[in-house]
């Protein structure tokens with residue numbers, strides 16, 4: 001199986017879903033982290049240009065450590081548009097990579113790039129699937145979409161899927177996350193400490209020492225039963 005995580009900034013998917021992605025690689029699955037912008041405007045001392053280059057190197061290092069691949073679109077931090085051009089760019093990458101599972105941002109965020117990524121991915125999945133949208137590659141349907149548990153995307157977020165994180169996946173995630181300067185706290189928020197604690201909070205009530213949580217689209221939460229006594 002192939003899983004593609006699509007984030008507004010390099011690091012978003014790595015920190016929120018990266019341990020589950022590391023676990024998927026350990027189970028033999030293929031993982032792609034697709035960053036629509038580097039997220040290069042938040043560093044207190046580095047120029048956006050220098051920090052963009054550094055963020056892309058950090059993203060590649062993270063992907064290497066967990067055993068996945070990183071790829072990028074060429075948009076600037078805070079400048080990710082919502083239009084058919086970018087939606088078809090993402091749709092073309094979906095047709096090229098052919099993931100069965102996509103992970104992306106929840107719709108309500110304090111960051112416009114996150115909210116825009118949600119909207120872009122929603123339509124890109126549709127454009128990738130429908131044959132009548134003629135592109136250079138054949139259509140590809142994605143079977144599952146998950147929204148990651150990001151402290152910056154909290155409004156009305158209700159996870160309903162909990163993925164247990166084993167020790168090896170956790171170790172790889174932590175080593176990968178430490179490659180990101182911002183995750184280590186250089187931009188003022190202790191990202192790694194937050195996500196380490198969140199894994200415990202998401203795991204313990206669901207029978208795991210650690211877990212990452214995800215929300216599914218409303219349509220995929222619907223359960224079909226032949227009777228009230230049938231197994232769901």
Ligand SMILES: [Zn+2]
Pocket residue numbers: 008009012039111114
């Ligand atoms: Zn972000």
